[in-house]
Amino acid sequence: MAVALAFADPVHEAQRTFRAVMNALARPGTIQPVAGLLDAPAPLSSVAAAVALTLADYETPLFLDAPLAANPDVARYIAFHTGARIAAAPSQASFALIADAASVADFADFALGTDTYPDRSTTLILQMESLMAGPSLTLAGPGIKGETTLTASSLPSDIVERLAANRALFPRGVDLILAGPDAVAALPRTTRIRSA
Amino acid sequence: MNAMISTATPSTAYNFAYLDEQTKRMIRRAILKAIAIPGYQVPFASREMPMPYGWGTGGVQVTAAILGANDRLKVIDQGADDTTNAVSIRKFFEKTSGVATTTLTADATIIQTRHRIPEKELTETQVLVYQVPIPEPLRFLEPRETETRVMHALEDYGLMHVKLYEDIATHGHIATTYAYPVKVEGRYVMDPSPTPKFDNPKMDDCAALQLFGAGREKRIYAVPPHTSVVSLDFEDHPFEATKFDHACALCAATHTYLDEVITDDAGGRMFVCSDTDHCEERRAEGHRGDLLGEAPAAIAGSAA
Amino acid sequence: MYVAVKGGERAIDNAHRLLATKRRGDPAVPEVAHAQIREQLTLAVDRVMTEGSLYDRDLAALAIKQARGDLVEAAFLVRAFRTTLPRFGASEPVDTGAMQVARRVSAAFKDIPGGQVLGPTFDYTHRLIDFLLEAGADIAEPATAPADDAPMPRVTDLLGNDDLIERNPPGDPDAPVGDLTREPLDLPADRDLRLQNLARGDEGFLLALGYSTQRGFGRTHPFAGEIRLGEVELEFVAEDAGFAVPLGTIELTECQMINQFKGSATEPPRFTRGYGLAFGHCERRTMAMALVDRSLRARELGEEAKAPAQDEEFVLMHSDNVQATGFVEHLKLPHYVDFQAELALIRQMRREIAERQNVAPREQQALPEAAE
Numbered sequence: 001m002a003v004a005l006a007f008a009d010p011v012h013e014a015q016r017t018f019r020a021v022m023n024a025l026a027r028p029g030t031i032q033p034v035a036g037l038l039d040a041p042a043p044l045s046s047v048a049a050a051v052a053l054t055l056a057d058y059e060t061p062l063f064l065d066a067p068l069a070a071n072p073d074v075a076r077y078i079a080f081h082t083g084a085r086i087a088a089a090p091s092q093a094s095f096a097l098i099a100d101a102a103s104v105a106d107f108a109d110f111a112l113g114t115d116t117y118p119d120r121s122t123t124l125i126l127q128m129e130s131l132m133a134g135p136s137l138t139l140a141g142p143g144i145k146g147e148t149t150l151t152a153s154s155l156p157s158d159i160v161e162r163l164a165a166n167r168a169l170f171p172r173g174v175d176l177i178l179a180g181p182d183a184v185a186a187l188p189r190t191t192r193i194r195s196a
Numbered sequence: 197m198n199a200m201i202s203t204a205t206p207s208t209a210y211n212f213a214y215l216d217e218q219t220k221r222m223i224r225r226a227i228l229k230a231i232a233i234p235g236y237q238v239p240f241a242s243r244e245m246p247m248p249y250g251w252g253t254g255g256v257q258v259t260a261a262i263l264g265a266n267d268r269l270k271v272i273d274q275g276a277d278d279t280t281n282a283v284s285i286r287k288f289f290e291k292t293s294g295v296a297t298t299t300l301t302a303d304a305t306i307i308q309t310r311h312r313i314p315e316k317e318l319t320e321t322q323v324l325v326y327q328v329p330i331p332e333p334l335r336f337l338e339p340r341e342t343e344t345r346v347m348h349a350l351e352d353y354g355l356m357h358v359k360l361y362e363d364i365a366t367h368g369h370i371a372t373t374y375a376y377p378v379k380v381e382g383r384y385v386m387d388p389s390p391t392p393k394f395d396n397p398k399m400d401d402c403a404a405l406q407l408f409g410a411g412r413e414k415r416i417y418a419v420p421p422h423t424s425v426v427s428l429d430f431e432d433h434p435f436e437a438t439k440f441d442h443a444c445a446l447c448a449a450t451h452t453y454l455d456e457v458i459t460d461d462a463g464g465r466m467f468v469c470s471d472t473d474h475c476e477e478r479r480a481e482g483h484r485g486d487l488l489g490e491a492p493a494a495i496a497g498s499a500a
Numbered sequence: 501m502y503v504a505v506k507g508g509e510r511a512i513d514n515a516h517r518l519l520a521t522k523r524r525g526d527p528a529v530p531e532v533a534h535a536q537i538r539e540q541l542t543l544a545v546d547r548v549m550t551e552g553s554l555y556d557r558d559l560a561a562l563a564i565k566q567a568r569g570d571l572v573e574a575a576f577l578v579r580a581f582r583t584t585l586p587r588f589g590a591s592e593p594v595d596t597g598a599m600q601v602a603r604r605v606s607a608a609f610k611d612i613p614g615g616q617v618l619g620p621t622f623d624y625t626h627r628l629i630d631f632l633l634e635a636g637a638d639i640a641e642p643a644t645a646p647a648d649d650a651p652m653p654r655v656t657d658l659l660g661n662d663d664l665i666e667r668n669p670p671g672d673p674d675a676p677v678g679d680l681t682r683e684p685l686d687l688p689a690d691r692d693l694r695l696q697n698l699a700r701g702d703e704g705f706l707l708a709l710g711y712s713t714q715r716g717f718g719r720t721h722p723f724a725g726e727i728r729l730g731e732v733e734l735e736f737v738a739e740d741a742g743f744a745v746p747l748g749t750i751e752l753t754e755c756q757m758i759n760q761f762k763g764s765a766t767e768p769p770r771f772t773r774g775y776g777l778a779f780g781h782c783e784r785r786t787m788a789m790a791l792v793d794r795s796l797r798a799r800e801l802g803e804e805a806k807a808p809a810q811d812e813e814f815v816l817m818h819s820d821n822v823q824a825t826g827f828v829e830h831l832k833l834p835h836y837v838d839f840q841a842e843l844a845l846i847r848q849m850r851r852e853i854a855e856r857q858n859v860a861p862r863e864q865q866a867l868p869e870a871a872e
Contacts, residue, residue, distance in 0.1 A: 011212045015264045018224045022262065025231045026405045026420045027320075055228075057221050094225075115349035119229040119238045142234050142381050143420035145403075171383065175232045188232035190381065190420075210584065239684035244583040248576070249826030251833065274837045278508040281833055287509070311837045329827065340813055342687050367849055373841035392841040412823050414684040438844050456840055470837055 003080040004039035004073075006053050017054040021177060024186035029139045029148040031131050031183045041073035043099045045127045048179040049077070052125060056095055058083035063093035063110075063122070067100050093122045101126035101154040107166050107174045118171035121189075129153040131180035136196035143188070149196055150185060152178055163193045213260040214292040219243055223261035223416070227407060230418035235380030236348070237331050237415040245411065252285055252310060253411030255327035259289065259308050262323060262407070268296045270304035275312035275453065275470035282310070301473050311374075313395040315452050315474040318404035320421065326389040328410040331417060333377040333387040353385050356428065364433050373438065379426045380419055388425075394438040394453045399425040442467040445487035446496055447478035457495055468495060523568050537561040546751075546780025547571055551821065552578025553681070553700050554585075555750050555779050572702070576822045583681070590677045592735040592744055596754045596777075597654050599730040606655045607724040608758055614652030619729060620781070655726040656756045656773065665758060665771040687813055694796050694816065699777060701819030703785040709809040710788035713795050718807030720794045722774065725758040729781055753778050755786035759794045762801055772801060 007013040013035065020032035036046025037053065044052075056062050062084040068074045075086050078097075087093035090110045098104045110122035128134075134153030137160070140146070155178075156162065166173045166189055173189030187193070211217065219241075226240035245253040263269065269289055273282035277299040285308060286297050298304050301314045310327040318324060330336075334344040337355045347353065356377060363371040370376075376393035380386045388399060389408060399406065399419060406419040419425060429435035443450045445466040452474060454467040466487055469475035479488065488496070524531065538545055538561035548560040552575040560578055567573035603619025606612050659665040678692040685693065698706060713720055731751050735744040755776035763769030774794025776786030795809035808814055818824065 011217060012265055014217065014220075015212075015262075018220075019262065019264060022224070022227060022231065022405075025228055026418075055221060055225055057218055059222065060225070116345050117239075118233050118236060119226075121229075123228065142423040143231075145401075145422045171233050171236055175228070188420075190232065190234065216584070216586075239686070241681075241683050244579040244681070244822065246580040248829060249823045250828075250830030251826060253826075274834050279834055280508065280512060283508040283512060287512075310833075311835070329830070341817075342813060368852060369845065369849060371845065373845045374838040390835075390838050392837055394841065412827055438841055440844070453837065454840070455836055456843065470840075 003077055004037075004041055006037055006039075006049075006081045013050075014054045017050045020184055021051060021054070021186065024177065024184045025143070025175065025188050027143045028141065028187055028191045029144060029150040029185060031180070031185055033183045034179075036182065041071060041077050043067050043071065043127075044074050044077065044097065045099070045179055045181070047182065047184060048097055048099075048125050048127050051177060051179055051184060052078060052084075052095065052097055053081050055123075056082040056084040058085070060094035061085045061087035061092050063087040063090045063096040065096070065098045065100055065104065068097055090122065096122050096124045098124055098126045101128060101178075102156050104156060107162055110174050112169060112172045112174065115172065118173070121172065121174055123175050123177060125177045125179055127154065128178045128180045131178060131183055131185055138194050138196040139187070139191050140193075141191045144191070150187075152180075152185065160193055160195055163187065163191070167192060210292055212265075212293055213263045213289065214246075215243065215257065215260045219257075220261045223257055226416045227258065227261065227418065230407070230416050231405070231420050233384075234419055234423050235384030235386040235417060237410075237417045239414055240416050242411045242414040247284070247288070249412035250329060251281060252308070252327040254409030254413075254416070255308050255310070255325050255411075256285060256288065256409070257411060258325050258407050258409035258416060259306060260293075262325075263289070263293055263295060263306060265293075265295060267305045268298045268303055270298050270301060270307045270473075271309075272307065272312060272314070272471075272473075273310040274455070275314070276472040278472070299473050300477075301471075311390055311392075312453070312470060313391055313398045315449075315469070315471045316477075318398075318402055320403045322404040324402075324404050324406045326391075326406065326408045328387065328389040328408045328415070329412075330375075331387055331408065331410040331413050331415040333375075333385050348384060351383065353379075356385060357430075360428060361430065364430070370429070370433060370435075376435075377428050379428060381424050382426075385428070386417065386419075386425075392438060392453060393427065393435075396425070396427045396435070397437055401425075440467065444469045444475060444478075444485050446485040446491060447475045447483045447488070448485040449475070449478055449483070466491065466495070523566075532565060534558065534561040534565050537564050543781060544569075544571055544574075546778070546782050547703060547785070548574045548578055549779040550782055550785065551575035551700060551702065552582065554578050554582040572821045572825050576825070579822055589736065589739075591747065592737060593671065594732045594734060594750075594752065596728065596732055596752065597652075597657065599652070599728055599732050599752070599754075600749075601652050601728055601730040603729040604652060604726065605724070606726045608655060608726075612655055612658070612726075614650050621783075652728075654728075654756065656758065659725070659758070659771065663768070663770065666762070666773060668773070685816060687816070688799065689812065689816060691793075691797070691800075694812070695775065695777075695793060697816045697819055698789045698792055698796075701789075702821035702824065703782070703788070705819050705821070705824075706785055706788040706792055709795070709815065710791035713791050713807065713809045718795050718798070718805075718810045719760075720757075720772075720774065720791065721760040722791055722794065723758045724787065725756045727753070727755045727783060727787065729753045729783070751780050753780065753782050753786045755783070755790045757787075757790040757794055772797070 017034050020034045024032045034047050034050055037049040038046050040046050040049030062078060078084055090096055090105055096110060113119055113121035130153040134151050137150045139148050139150055170189055175189055176187040178185045222241055226238045230238045245256055247253060271282045271286040273279040290297055301316045306323045308325040332344050334347055337359055338344050360370050374392045375387055375390040376396055377385050378388055378396060388396060401422050403421050405421055408417045427435040440454050444452060444454060446468050449469055453470045455470045457466050457468060459466055538557050544564055545557055545560045548563055548571055549555055563574035563577040566577060601617055604617045656665055680693050680696055731749040734747045734750055736747050737744050757774035759772045759774055761769040761771045774790040776789030778786050792809050796812055798805040798810040
């Protein structure tokens with residue numbers, strides 16, 4: 001079976017996707033448009049696919065949550081286009097692709113880095129049905145002038161507590177990239193968060 | 197030199213912006229980690245570049261990894277666009293990427309710099325990329341990476357405070373005038389690169405994203421926008437930015453960093469803005485320094 | 501009048517045009533062809549291939565020509581080219597035991613199976629300038645003998661058969677091959693990365709460090725177990741083919757040092773090893789490398805590490821001449837912004853001292869009055 005197509009112009013599309021992710025992490029809560037990969041095999045979303053193909057390669061083991069792992073085409077698509085190995089456990093992953101974000105595993109199950117190398121941590125790419133609707137969160141911290149608001153539809157109901165626990169580990173911790181239908185937002189480990 | 201925006205045709209012999217895509221991905225991943233952990237030095241597999249280590253290979257790799265076809269790039273060294281190494285790096289990107297380059301700070305989307313932060317306040321849409329020779333602020337106090345890494349992990353910065361305090365005891369001042377250490381978001385002590393301490397206050401709560409690349413030492417670090425950057429000091433010896441007794445001889449600015457230019461061997465000297473774009477813009481607005489019209493073109497630029 | 505280094509593009513272009521003229525030298529003298537460098541300055545080519553980490557004689561020869569004979573600059577050119585090359589994987593380990601030997605000497609035994617082979621060497625030449633070379637005199641044909649297929653086992657393997665020297669740790673075929681050009685060096689480093697670092701390191705730096713160990717800064721009692729020079733087969737396992745495909749032969753120099761023995765109450769003593777390997781004919785560097793490799797094993801062998809050559813961070817962080825030359829030479833870039841900051845501070849501190857000294861005599865005069 002043929003593997004679905006990816007970037008038509010890999011150099012410039014990957015660069016644009018990266019800049020969107022970079023700006024999202026540098027300015028938590030902002031919505032950064034991304035042109036998704038419409039041929040990505042379900043349930044992998046087009047924007048999550050674009051982010052994964054931009055950042056992952058043979059050096060970065062990648063974890064798939066249960067819905068993504070259930071369709072072997074997803075692993076095949078990722079392996080073909082990035083060369084990344086599929087990580088057996090979340091703690092071994094550089095990136096984790098999460099289709100069912102509301103049920104994402106405890107963040108402490110992922111790589112959190114060490115005190116000497118806090119960068120050796122997992123970046124989670126969480127698929128969101130919407131970045132325009134859903135519960136509102138108030139964000140503060142680096143990248144944010146004062147406070148800002150983020151609205152996302154598919155985060156776990158206890159996201160505030162989870163991110164507070166993650167924040168308490170600083171400089172260790174995971175970083176979240178939220179992949180909406182046509183854009184990304186991000187919650188780096190530095191962001192302080194409360195329900196709006 | 198005249199303010200200019202130019203476009204070039206990229207050379208097709210190499211990939212866009214020279215680096216291969218795998219290398220860009222590796223650098224991009226390091227940049228994202230650096231943004232998520234402000235002030236922490238992320239190790240990266242710095243590549244051998246076609247320019248010497250110590251001449252901006254870290255900044256060039258960071259710029260190459262973030263640069264896109266629609267960017268407008270400005271490159272400065274010592275605050276000026278026409279210093280030889282700035283010209284050389286700008287040419288490198290013109291040749292390998294074909295992106296538009298500019299000398300106008302306000303027009304640039306990416307500014308690569310060595311030793312200065314532009315005088316004009318940076319904006320939300322800009323990225324400032326610093327070239328860094330020695331990224332480790334503790335390196336001159338403890339030469340071993342194995343030791344300094346643990347100090348950062350334990351947030352043990354006592355050595356740095358001892359050093360600064362010894363300066364005060366010996367000289368009556370903190371004897372650090374450039375690469376003056378800062379604390380980022382209350383956690384990591386960071387080397388701001390060898391910018392003069394005059395520029396340190398500009399890093400605090402800066403609207404632009406600040407990225408730092410050290411090629412030879414293989415480290416990338418970052419300060420996200422609107423992040424707290426505090427110069428280390430003591431209550432009884434607060435941080436003080438360098439002040440000048442002179443105004444710029446060309447544009448009469450009294451708030452800018454000045455270069456001292458020796459004009460003869462009899463003690464003659466003049467002070468002119470280090471940020472050439474800012475100085476030219478002020479002159480275009482009608483500000484006139486004492487020696488405007490008299491200073492040689494090599495100093496005043498063709499806008500004089 | 502001094503003019504700050506400004507003026508940009510035209511100055512750079514003019515400087516490079518002048519450089520090209522200087523490189524060519526007197527046009528009345530025939531231009532050197534890169535093939536002449538490749539064939540007649542082979543030791544320079546070998547050093548540039550080794551420090552440039554790329555086995556390509558033609559490219560190294562061209563780099564030497566472009567660099568006007570500056571071998572560090574030539575290695576830099578080769579490195580910058582190498583970094584743009586696609587990477588298909590790692591070759592199979594080369595078997596230096598099966599080397600087609602051109603030269604092979606052991607200082608540890610009078611005679612060894614396969615014999616001592618002097619080969620092309622400066623050893624035992626009298627270092628007298630040969631003015632006949634200037635005239636381009638004909639040279640005698642090299643002496644020949646019938647080909648001898650007698651095996652030439654490595655001296656360290658012979659010692660190993662008697663369990664007199666430590667065994668090389670068996671390689672883990674599944675472990676990835678470390679590559680410090682692809683990952684930042686993490687300390688402490690394993691021996692594979694240390695050897696890679698030394699293999700690319702500056703010959704002068706290795707030579708000085710190796711020499712320092714002989715003079716007592718971390719003595720290791722070395723014997724030149726064996727130095728061999730010759731051609732080895734290079735093989736690559738392509739994933740698709742599933743078997744090793746020969747890529748050709750490369751010339752290597754290998755030095756195996758036999759060092760200070762180790763043992764304990766329960767463990768019988770065995771000699772220890774230091775290892776050096778280089779592209780082409782690089783005898784001095786492989787000997788120095790073997791000395792430094794052995795010194796860097798101090799931690800592993802339970803020796804106190806106090807000499808420079810035993811200090812892993814010091815050696816590994818400063819061995820690379822491309823890094824070193826870049827950073828030393830970057831001092832010629834403009835630094836006037838920082839220097840201005842220093843000038844402002846030093847003037848301020850001098851002014852304050854002068855003010856205090858002017859004040860002090862008046863205070864002294866005031867003192868007697870106060871006492872009264």
